[in-house]
Amino acid sequence: MAANDFHKRKRAAGSKPDPEKTHIKKPKSPASSNKSFEKSSKSEPAAKFNKFQKSGDNGEKSVPKTKKEARILAKELADARKKKRKQHFSLEQELASLWEKMRCRNISKEDRSKWITEAIKKMKGKIPEIAGSHVSSRVLQTCAKYCSEEERNAVFEELKPQFLTLARNTYAVHLITKMLDNATKKQLADFISTLRGHVASLLRHMVGSVVVEHAYSLGNAAQKQALLVELYSTELQLFKDLGTLKERRLVDIISKLQLQKASVSRHMTSVVQPILEKGIVDHSIIHRLLMEYVTIADQSSAAEVIQQLSGPLLVRMIHTKDGSRIGMLCVKHGNAKERKKLIKGLKDHVSKIAHDRFGNMLLVCIFSHVDDTKLVSKVVIRELKAVLKEIIMDKDGRRPLLQLLHPNCPRYLSPDDLASLDLSISSLCTKVETSSELTEQNKASDIVQADEDKSNSEELTANKHSSSSEMPLLGEGGKKDPVLRRRELLIDSGLAESLIDVCGEMAGELLVSRFGKEVLYEVATGGSDGILNDLDEKLNTLYEAVATLVAKPKSEGSEEEHLLENFHSSRTIRKLILDCPNFATVLWENALEGKCEMWAQGHSCKVVTAFLESSDSSIRELATEELQPLIDAGTLKVPDTKHSVEAD
Template sequence: MVAKSQQNSKPQNRKQISGNKSSSHGSASKKPKFVNDKPSKSHGLGTVGKPFKSKVEKSEAKKEPITKREHRLQAKELAEARKKKRKRHYDLEHELAHLWEKMRVRNITKEDRSKWVSKALENMKGKIPEIAGSHVSSRVLQTCVKHCTDAEREAVFEELKPHFLTLACNTYAVHLVKKMLDNASKKQLAGFISSLHGHVASLLRHMVGSLVVEHAYHLANAAQKQTLLLELYSVELQLFKDLVSMKESRLVDVISKLDIKKASVSRHMTSVIQPILEKGIVDHSIIHRVLMEYFTIADKTSAADVIQHLSSSLLVRMIHTKDGSRIGVLCIKHGSAKERKKIIKGMKGHVNKIAHEQYAVMVLVSIISVVDDTKLIRKIIINELEKDLKELILDKNGRRVVLQLLRPNCSRYFSPDDLASLNLSIPSLCNKSESGVDRAEEKADRDMGETEGEEVDGGEVSAEGSEAVDGGKKDPLIRRHELLVDSGLAEKLVDVCVNNAGEILRSNFGREVMYEVAMGGADGVLQSKLGEKLSGLYEAIASLAAEPKSEDAAAGDEHVLENFHSSRTIRKLILDCPAFALTLWTTALEGKSKLWAQGHSCKIVQAFLESTDSKVREISRVELQSLIDEGLLKIPGTKQSADKS
């Protein structure tokens, strides 16, 4: 009975236990059972009208399943919402993008494209300056400016005119400005150039703005180019630009006419040029023109500082223009041993590209004509040229490097302008003598094995620039021999000419290299070590001439004795090289001269009568006299006059 009463006295459930505890502990009854569990408004224990949820059910409710597609859509919607808040004209840009996809299709008719362009311009009207800096709207505007009517283009130009300077420095709007300049009328271009007044120097110091100035300079006429340049010369010329006429195109003439202080102009130009060079903005032709004018008035220290700054990798980026190439020649001519070495090393990997460019090749010509460090030139320049020697020979510009080594400064291969660029000099540095600093630097470099035999310049420069500047103390013939023969370039050159004799002879440019190689170069630079190789070249040309005559040969496969270029080259070799003439006669023409007595080949046969060498005339006299008697061959006028005398 006692046990039973004790069993009945126990509480029947947990609520009674909790009730007893609450009654015994007072305020502790308000706390939840698990202290770490935070009560929830929606899922709290004992909430009226809501079912009880366990921990597992809560976690499953939190982790609602979502697919990858839904996640992408949610991210896209979020990004769209952010863009709408950030971009004022987001909806307009979105609409323009759709119109752009329609108007830029290639197979669209002009009428349809004009319709979409007009619609896009109508939607952008009044908002063009605001949206021109967007990477999307800028592209739409470029297409519209390209294909719109003149009236629509004029409206866009007028709307953007007050904002040109701001747009010129924008990464995306700069392309729109350049496109507008490409399609601008003369009046619009003049208006744009006038809007640059007073801001040319600041724009040239800007990486993006300099592109616009260069583009305007490229499209401008001579007077407008001079207007842009005058702003960079001095403050007086910037304020009073109408004082200068077109006749004074050079800075020296402008200073002389207006009686401006040369020192003030030099200081102003230094302040303009220095930040441009420090930022490395040297790719533009307007900057190259300014530097060339600066060299004409700069003092010795300032000019040397610019050369030192350009002797790094900057010069390689400049020599693709006419003025940039001349700056490169001046840096080579007046630079110190270390500066020349930096310039040559900066060309590593770019020599072949430089050799094939019209203006840049003159820097290579200057290097092989001036620099005495032949080991460095062989290591960097000659080695790269040898890799594509055949293409170099056949190229209009590339052949000039080889021709300069074979026959230096020849007016047949270099235009007067090319020779003038090689003879340029900086007035303040033209009488530069060896300083103690230069000699000390050179001696230290030799001791460390860095210069590999280079010597400091000691040549005198003509004040008028009419004579070529001496490269250094090394004899020019010795320098040529080291670069051409000792380097192995000459041997490879002869091998290329032998293996491709027909193609090179028929080439308008390669035939000149063939002629100089066969002649052994100026001063017989190839004769001493390559006499046998040259005999093999004579035999290769003679074997081509000995091939049978073909009646239906194509223009590229014409016989070498009938081809326009090769026939003239062979005739010239007969007159100037008796050894070749004898080989050609015995191999190809003896007993066959009657066959070649007409057409282009007739001049080759006549050349044996015009030769100044008695052996050449004697070996062909009997056979050619019979052709003269038959009337198939005419005696040259020079030969007739010689016989009469």
């Protein structure tokens, strides 16, 4: 109590304690404590750094005077740490210096071979250990690319026991793929046999799936089948002899081996679902797996796959034949919500998809089945209009446009393409029949769908499925009238006008183009069922543009062929004369009248005689007066069959 009274009296008197005499420490503020912590943390690496500093002549540690010296000391410290952490650090440094020499392009083969041989000798016995290194894996890739066959075989044999481990390594995967590219048939077969029993687990791995896909793409039909079948069922995975069947389709394998369909479906679901959840959908082996899976999947499983793939994920799949077919099945069997999500996922990718060999068929399918034409016009048509000049000259890019102008025409779509458009999933092809007596409940009838793939002789087996009352039925296709859908996509969206303008602007290029001429022909004839006939004024402008080009005088000294003498353009103009009387009239009046004698020989004579072969009597009468004297004189020869119209 006395001490407390003493301190109270001192404070009351206004006196302050002397900081030199008092032994009571002031509490530190949080800011000051943080500063002290920062100083202590900064001092730790400085102490470690000083530990590795060079000592001077007098034994004292020398402090770096310049930034260059500081960098050198820092590098020495980093190398010392790496040397403790990495077992083959010194070897990697030696290999890196050799790699800088051997990877140069302006060196002789002898020098490169010498350095590669030296590098392989240094790595011998340690290749599997250093293959996963960021630096050493690059050295090994260069060696595998340029080394001799004997050296490559030695590297392959040393890597063989560790293939499965290296297949999951981020850096070693590039070495494995490089080795497979240069592997012999026996080595490739050995590698694929090494993968047996591990294909499913590797496909679930982001890095390992790349190795499986690479081996799948390099293998022959039997090897591809061996990789696939173990994904179908446990029996096919365990017993190697069962994987050598001649049957390729899953339904045939099930029938041949008398497997339980439900068991196979459960096993494939356990394989497929983790792959889809991780989004590993870029590989062709997975696309083939999904195509086989939907042929046997029940309604709920198939619907779940459609739901998972309907979106941006699908864009990464449609670069393969099976991936494109999966995309078309999503369009055909997806409901309105899923189709909307799928189309929105194509945004900013439409041009690339249109140019793709298989991806363009997805756009063809969308134009044929999706009823929401406003959404299709907003996403797909708008992007196509921006690149019309490119896609109408492209073999694949023109197909979506030709599908709108002339749907399902065998001239533009191969039998394989038409078969792909007819494919469907049998478990989802269920019709709902409503009875007049039962207005509250709908009964699903049993439907058997057998879709034949003409190119691969594939048939989806006919199976009866009773729809569950709890499971909503998916759409089987567009309900809108196909003619109305085409009109909304072509006319209402403004695509037709843009097409006619581009064709008029590029008429000369399109006529001599192998692929562009077909787009010009369909536009000029008004499309199938005369869908463009409402745009007569625009079409007349196109006819006049073509006639102006044909009317140019024939120049003998010019290297450029006249349109009437070019192989492609002369035949296209001839077809237009036979199938489009309006074009024939404009061409005769503006380009050919009074000049037929000049074009009575060569490819151009076929164009001139087309006026006499036209099915329109007015066109024949228009040209008969001028052409008959040429025929009588023997200058112009007319085919035996007159008035014949070329079949579509």
